[in-house]
Amino acid sequence: MSPKEILDQLHERGLLPTGQHALIDRVERERPFSLHWELRSVLYVGILFMSSGLGLLIYENYDALGHVTILAGIGLLCVAAFAYAWSVRPPWTPALTQSQSPFGDYALVLGCLLFLSLEGYAQYEYNLFGDRYGLVTFLPAILFLALAYRFDHRGVLGMGLTALMAWVGVTVRPLDLYLKTNFFDERVIYSALMLSGVLIGAAMLLQRRGIKPHFTFSYLLVIGNLMLVALLAGMFNVPDLRLLFAVGLALACMLFDRYARREQSFLFGLMAAIYGYIGLSYLLFHYLRPDEYVSTFYLLLSGGVLVAYLLTYKKQKIDPDAPPTGPISR
Amino acid sequence: MKAYNPQHVRNRLVRQQAERWQREGLLKPEQLAAVRQAYPVSFRENNVFSEIGAFIFTGIAVGGAYALMMLFLSGLVDQADAFGLFNAVVGAGVLLLARWLIGRYHFYRSGPDNALIVMGAAFLLAALNVVLPGDVPFWLRCLLAVPLLLGFVWYYGDVILLFIALLAFYGAMFAGLLEFPWGRLALPFVLMAVSGALWFVLRRLKRAIPNSDYYADAFGIADWVLLGVLAAAGNYFVVRELNGLLADPVPGVYGDTEAPPVRWGALFWGLTFFFPGLYAWLGIQQKNRLLIILSILGIAAAVSTVRYYYPVGPLSIYLTLIGLVMIAVAVWLIRYLRQPRRGFTDVPDEESPRQFFLNAETLSLISTTGATLDRQPDLRYGGGEFGGGGAGKNY
Numbered sequence: 001m002s003p004k005e006i007l008d009q010l011h012e013r014g015l016l017p018t019g020q021h022a023l024i025d026r027v028e029r030e031r032p033f034s035l036h037w038e039l040r041s042v043l044y045v046g047i048l049f050m051s052s053g054l055g056l057l058i059y060e061n062y063d064a065l066g067h068v069t070i071l072a073g074i075g076l077l078c079v080a081a082f083a084y085a086w087s088v089r090p091p092w093t094p095a096l097t098q099s100q101s102p103f104g105d106y107a108l109v110l111g112c113l114l115f116l117s118l119e120g121y122a123q124y125e126y127n128l129f130g131d132r133y134g135l136v137t138f139l140p141a142i143l144f145l146a147l148a149y150r151f152d153h154r155g156v157l158g159m160g161l162t163a164l165m166a167w168v169g170v171t172v173r174p175l176d177l178y179l180k181t182n183f184f185d186e187r188v189i190y191s192a193l194m195l196s197g198v199l200i201g202a203a204m205l206l207q208r209r210g211i212k213p214h215f216t217f218s219y220l221l222v223i224g225n226l227m228l229v230a231l232l233a234g235m236f237n238v239p240d241l242r243l244l245f246a247v248g249l250a251l252a253c254m255l256f257d258r259y260a261r262r263e264q265s266f267l268f269g270l271m272a273a274i275y276g277y278i279g280l281s282y283l284l285f286h287y288l289r290p291d292e293y294v295s296t297f298y299l300l301l302s303g304g305v306l307v308a309y310l311l312t313y314k315k316q317k318i319d320p321d322a323p324p325t326g327p328i329s330r
Numbered sequence: 331m332k333a334y335n336p337q338h339v340r341n342r343l344v345r346q347q348a349e350r351w352q353r354e355g356l357l358k359p360e361q362l363a364a365v366r367q368a369y370p371v372s373f374r375e376n377n378v379f380s381e382i383g384a385f386i387f388t389g390i391a392v393g394g395a396y397a398l399m400m401l402f403l404s405g406l407v408d409q410a411d412a413f414g415l416f417n418a419v420v421g422a423g424v425l426l427l428a429r430w431l432i433g434r435y436h437f438y439r440s441g442p443d444n445a446l447i448v449m450g451a452a453f454l455l456a457a458l459n460v461v462l463p464g465d466v467p468f469w470l471r472c473l474l475a476v477p478l479l480l481g482f483v484w485y486y487g488d489v490i491l492l493f494i495a496l497l498a499f500y501g502a503m504f505a506g507l508l509e510f511p512w513g514r515l516a517l518p519f520v521l522m523a524v525s526g527a528l529w530f531v532l533r534r535l536k537r538a539i540p541n542s543d544y545y546a547d548a549f550g551i552a553d554w555v556l557l558g559v560l561a562a563a564g565n566y567f568v569v570r571e572l573n574g575l576l577a578d579p580v581p582g583v584y585g586d587t588e589a590p591p592v593r594w595g596a597l598f599w600g601l602t603f604f605f606p607g608l609y610a611w612l613g614i615q616q617k618n619r620l621l622i623i624l625s626i627l628g629i630a631a632a633v634s635t636v637r638y639y640y641p642v643g644p645l646s647i648y649l650t651l652i653g654l655v656m657i658a659v660a661v662w663l664i665r666y667l668r669q670p671r672r673g674f675t676d677v678p679d680e681e682s683p684r685q686f687f688l689n690a691e692t693l694s695l696i697s698t699t700g701a702t703l704d705r706q707p708d709l710r711y712g713g714g715e716f717g718g719g720g721a722g723k724n725y
Contacts, residue, residue, distance in 0.1 A: 001340065001543055006347045015364055024356050032675035033617040035667060039676060042626065043660035044691060048698060050653025055702065056646035102664055102676075109695065116702045137703055158692040162699040171700050218692060266379040273383050293401055299394025306387040307442050311435075313380040 003028050043103075047110050055117035059124075071121075074114055081111035090152055094211040097152050108151055112159055116140055137167040149211075154218050161199070161222045168195050170226060183233035193234070193248075196227035220259070220268055228252060228275040235279060249279045266313045273306055333429070333447075333486045334373070334438055336544045341369035342438075343543055373438035384441030392449050396420060414461035421453030439488075439547075448490050451482050469506035472498045483548055492548040496555050514576050515593065521563035522601075529556040553620055561609065561628050564601030566592075567635040602632045617673060 001009075007028065011021040054074050085108040088101035099105050119140060122128040129135040144160030147153065165171070168191040183189055203219035206212065231252060234245035253276035260269035281302070284290070290298065348365040351357045357365075376384075399420070400406065406413050428446035437443040455475055462471065479495035482488065500521070507513035507520060532552055536542050542549070562568050574589025592598065606628030613621030637648060667676035 001343055003347055006344050009344070010348070010365065013368060015361065015368060020356075024351060027354075027356060031679075032670040032673050032677075033619075034675050034677060034679035035622070035663070036676050036678035038619075038622060038626065039660050039664050039667075042656050043664070046653045046656025046660060048653070048694065049649045050657065052698070053646045053649025053651075053653055056644075057650065060644060060646060103661065113698065113702075116699065120702060140703075155691050155695040158696045159699040162696045163703060166700065166703040171703065221689075222696065264377075266377045270379040270383045273387075277387075293398065296394045296398035296401060300391050300398060301394075303387045303389075303391025303394060307384045307391065310380040310383040310387065311376065311440070311442075313377060314375075 040106075043106055044109075047106055047113070051110060051113035051117065054114065058117060058121045071118075075118060078111050078114035078118060081107045081114065085111060085151065089150070092150065094209075096212075096214050099151065105151070105153055105155075108147065108153055109155055112140075112144060112147065112156055115143070116159075134167060137163050141167060148215075152212065154215065157215055157218050158222060161219070164195060164199070165192075165222075165226055168192050183230070184237050186238055189230050189234045189238070192226055192230040196223045196230065199223045200227065217265065220256075224256065224268065224271060228256075228271065232275060232279060232282075235282060246279060246283055249275065253279075260313070269310070269313050273310055277302070277306060331485075332541070332544065333432060334544075336541050338371050338373060339438075340543050342371045342373065343546075344369045345371060372436050374436040374440055376440050381439075381441035381444075385445045388442045388445035389449065392424060392446070396453075410460050414457045417453045417457035417460060421450045421457060424453060425450035444488065444490065447482065447486050447488050448494075451479065451491055451494075454478065467505070467509070469502045469504075469509065472502035472505065476502065483545075487544045487548055489547045489551050493551055493555065496552065500559065508576065514573060517572075517576075518563045518569045518598070522560055525556045525560040525563065529553065529560070532556070550620075554624075557609070557620070557624055561605040561624065562631075564598060564605050565628075565631060565635060566595070566598040566602045567631070567638055569598045570595075602635055606632055614674075 004025070007016070007021060007024055010016045011018070016024075054077075057070055058074065085099070085104050088099050088104040088107075090097040090099050090104075099108075119128075119136070123136050129139075141160050141163035144156050144163060148157035148160055169185075169188045170192055199219060200223055203216050203223075207216045228249070231245055231249040235242055235249060238245065253272040256268045256272035260266050260272065281298075284298065285295070288294075345366060348357060348362055352359065352362040399416075403416065406416055424446050428443050428450060431437055431446070432443050455478065458474065458478070459471055462474075475498040476495055479491050479498060483492045483495060503520060503524060504517070507517050510516075529552075532549060536545075536549055539545075570592045571589050573592050577590075606625045609621045609625035609628060612618065613625055633652065641648075664676050667674055669675075670677075
């Protein structure tokens with residue numbers, strides 16, 4: 001049924017007075033078609049293309065003069081992007097806010113991406129940080145986190161968290177379903193766990209203080225996955241402490257489940273269910289070594305139990321008395 | 331007779347529209363309450379993540395049950411008729427379970443019911459294929475699956491099954507045509523013709539059938555697939571590479587050779603740009619989001635096709651220029667549409683998947699950051715300045 005048909009039906013059934021029917025009919029007919037997200041997607045992919053093109057260009061060898069020009073040009077563009085983003089910066093507030101210009105957020109992303117390329121090249125060509133490789137990732141991490149809070153930008157927050165993960169030795173590219181790390185190295189597991197513990201604790205504290213509480217979602221999504229993967233890796237790869245890691249995993253899953261129910265943010269409930277299920281199944285198969293009959297029966301039973309459990313997450317009812325957000329199409 | 335109550339599917343739609351009007355301040359809260367009273371919906375409301383999880387774990391449970399039964403009935407696989415019967419019984423059992431759960435727990439595309447329906451259909455299809463004689467060709471198997479799957483779609487309105495039905499249909503076309511010597515040449519034309527024709531048929535069907543709301547999601551996915559295949563089948567890159575892939579290997583030539591140019595190349599070059607252009611024109615005229623998005627993707631594919639066969643300049647320059655053009659177009663349009671013009675606006679509306687977009691943006695930024703940071707040490711070590719570097723990347 002089209003909105004028009006629904007409108008007419010409501011009118012026929014006496015649920016809408018004629019005047020209101022005519023008003024809504026006019027609003028629907030004159031409602032402009034929004035290209036908001038399509039245009040932003042194009043803008044955004046364009047920025048990704050341009051910054052990766054320029055990032056590649058740096059490493060291509062031209063004669064010395066051309067090379068310096070390219071570097072200077074990219075540096076200037078980077079500075080200009082940051083300067084523009086700063087000139088239209090949102091006023092500082094701990095609450096959700098946005099840039100004064102529709103392009104501010106995108107200029108900031110461009111600046112950050114170009115900065116990353118330039119910084120990497122400085123280390124590659126001029127050995128800027130010497131042997132202190134940690135700084136190559138730690139420096140942008142701190143810069144991006146600071147910018148994310150100042151400009152209220154969740155994407156840049158994600159970039160900062162990714163740089164921090166690289167700092168402890170974990171590379172993720174979620175779109176390629178790619179994770180590179182060495183979880184056989186116990187040090188990587190412990191540093192990943194320490195980092196995720198500190199960051200999730202910080203995120204919770206900041207949420208309680210009311211400082212950018214909407215960032216908690218990104219923290220838990222990015223760092224929460226790191227923590228749960230590291231706990232699983234510990235369980236798989238550190239036999240001496242296997243049960244300790246199992247207890248840690250169970251605890252983490254319980255906390256995620258509680259958070260999911262309290263905040264009605266059920267993605268974290270799904271994460272808890274999947275990681276917990278993998279951990280539980282691993283322990284079962286590792287210690288009990290069940291035969292094939294018990295194994296298949298376990299799949300049947302556990303699958304059923306998890307379905308029943310997941311369906312206990314109920315959608316929050318939309319409050320009909322909530323204040324209207326006001327007409328959008330004016 | 332349908333799996334879900336069609337009246338309540340319609341009522342749900344009315345409620346959603348009324349909720350939207352209420353959010354925009356066009357309906358008073360008490361009016362919305364009256365609409366809810368007048369349009370009852372018995373379906374269970376879950377959230378999308380628990381539905382995804384329930385879908386996955388239902389699959390695990392059914393898989394476990396199937397494997398367990400196979401353990402008890404070992405040796406069954408060797409007897410085609412008995413194995414076919416077994417699959418048919420399992421399929422029927424799974425579908426009965428779905429029916430019972432839908433009645434008992436008021437599921438409406440809530441995850442478990444979707445999984446059971448898809449798996450039930452899969453078991454029945456498996457039964458059919460086991461029973462069919464071994465020499466029945468692939469295209470005929472695909473073709474026989476289509477009416478069965480469409481029957482399921484008619485009853486359940488399920489999106490995944492319609493998608494599989496379309497795949498089976500295209501599979502039958504594809505494999506069937508290749509049986510003929512001229513099939514390879516005709517393939518793109520046949521694919522374009524049937525996609526376009528099916529799209530027109532579905533458009534008529536949407537208006538003609540009484541329960542089109544019941545199938546709204548299924549029709550939606552069909553539009554995407556049909557129009558996507560229509561444009562892809564005319565794309566020069568797709569035609570040429572697929573043609574090269576399907577060609578008989580030339581004796582004495584091994585390994586990856588470049589696909590040879592195709593006959594009527596100019597026509598396909600034209601179609602490469604024609605379909606995205608047509609979609610853009612129709613999309614803007616009819617304010618159709620699907621056509622507009624497909625036209626953007628199609629233009630991107632067309633430009634990549636040109637670059638693939640006529641690479642001018644290094645990749646870095648190409649990416650930079652393409653990026654610049656995209657930024658320029660987007661910035662210009664965003665500024666132009668600040669005020670609504672010709673019925674278009676840059677102001678976000680309610681339909682927009684805001685949360686989805688923000689998360690997609692964050693995910694792709696994380697990917698890019700990960701890739702950039704990952705590249706540097708490799709380059710460093712690859713540069714040869716560190717003898718034997720690369721071992722133990724402790725940075």
